[in-house]
Amino acid sequence: MTDEPGREPEQRLPARRPPSEPLPVERFSAPPTAHAFELTPERAAGIVRQSASARWVGLLASIVVILFIVIYYFYELGAPLGLSTARLDQQKDVQQVTAIERGYNLYQANCANCHGKQGQGGIGPVLNDDSKLYLHLSPSYLRTVLTVGGRYVCGNAKSLMPIWSNAGSPPGPLNYVQINELIAFIRSDSGREYEVRDPELNEPIIDPATGKAETFPGWYDKDWKPSPDATPVPACYLGDGAGNGGTATPPPDAPVLEVAAMGIAYDVKELEASANTTFVIHFENKDDSIPHDVDIRLSDGTVVVDSPLVTTIGDANYVIDGLDPGTYTFICSVHPIPAMTGTLTVK
Ligand code: HEC
Numbered sequence: 001m002t003d004e005p006g007r008e009p010e011q012r013l014p015a016r017r018p019p020s021e022p023l024p025v026e027r028f029s030a031p032p033t034a035h036a037f038e039l040t041p042e043r044a045a046g047i048v049r050q051s052a053s054a055r056w057v058g059l060l061a062s063i064v065v066i067l068f069i070v071i072y073y074f075y076e077l078g079a080p081l082g083l084s085t086a087r088l089d090q091q092k093d094v095q096q097v098t099a100i101e102r103g104y105n106l107y108q109a110n111c112a113n114c115h116g117k118q119g120q121g122g123i124g125p126v127l128n129d130d131s132k133l134y135l136h137l138s139p140s141y142l143r144t145v146l147t148v149g150g151r152y153v154c155g156n157a158k159s160l161m162p163i164w165s166n167a168g169s170p171p172g173p174l175n176y177v178q179i180n181e182l183i184a185f186i187r188s189d190s191g192r193e194y195e196v197r198d199p200e201l202n203e204p205i206i207d208p209a210t211g212k213a214e215t216f217p218g219w220y221d222k223d224w225k226p227s228p229d230a231t232p233v234p235a236c237y238l239g240d241g242a243g244n245g246g247t248a249t250p251p252p253d254a255p256v257l258e259v260a261a262m263g264i265a266y267d268v269k270e271l272e273a274s275a276n277t278t279f280v281i282h283f284e285n286k287d288d289s290i291p292h293d294v295d296i297r298l299s300d301g302t303v304v305v306d307s308p309l310v311t312t313i314g315d316a317n318y319v320i321d322g323l324d325p326g327t328y329t330f331i332c333s334v335h336p337i338p339a340m341t342g343t344l345t346v347k
């Protein structure tokens, strides 16, 4: 509505009515029963019934409130006997899983070409190994190696492994969060499967053949304990004998077994030796800049012979004093993978 300027806006009050005759006042009267004070038995019973049901309502309401408090308490803090986990812990777990799944993608993009898709080793040493994850590859050690670079591992100034963290000098390509995600992935629970996620969309990658999300297992077995007589993992993966292979001169008449390594694989799977007789393993490394060796272990992992590494193309004679009869494993300590594992039978 538009008001013309200068004019008072119309007052919208109810229109006045002419005063009317006062209404005749009606008077009510109650029947005499309403004035009676005594209760009939039926009414008395009715009142008792009413108040009883009011108490019931009150009781039920209290029960509902108490149940709510109890249920909410357990919902927040977790039910007893491990029936459910606390909501806060659930949230933490979700965040941890997210970090691991991102760490997986970072690892595949930056590390897998040297350390292997499953961390089995390659140009770089094995990472996915119980005995290494147990103490050696601790979160703080991983952080240091990724900040200082590969030279921290064995003091090799020309290490192939660059600095990864942008906190290093010179700064690497990965930020603090990404380093944490890598560490979370390397130390992820080996008893669990995690989803492979598209790095860009952050959605699970569905395998068209099965219709299921692709998964990967964690690496770190929290329950793993080294056997009591196991040798601890050396600080430097090249071991104490870091060098260029065996130096011992074999006795002239000792039998010689030939083993070669190429493409991170041995060329033989089976070796045979006579019991209690000194023999020689002539080992030839054909992989440029990839260290290998031939250690001899029992089936439970106990090291019987710890041979020095041949760190690049070259060869070595490992002289082995007579062994007891039995079946042994010969294995590369840098790459304890099936391709670098074989059986030595001593008869
Ligand atoms: C160019 C190859 C290369 C790439 C890529 C690479 N590394 Fe390495 N890494 C090495 C080498 C070689 C060593 C051994 C250090 C040395 O003596 O030079 C090593 C050592 C390590 C070690 C120490 C292992 C031990 O036994 O102490 C860790 C941990 C490691 N790398 C993690 C990573 C992670 C995580 C990434 C990805 C962000 C990565 N590396 C990428 C080559 C590589």
Ligand SMILES: [Cu+2]
Pocket (backbone or CB within 6 Å): 261, 264, 291, 292, 293, 332, 333, 334, 335, 340
């Ligand atoms: Cu090897």
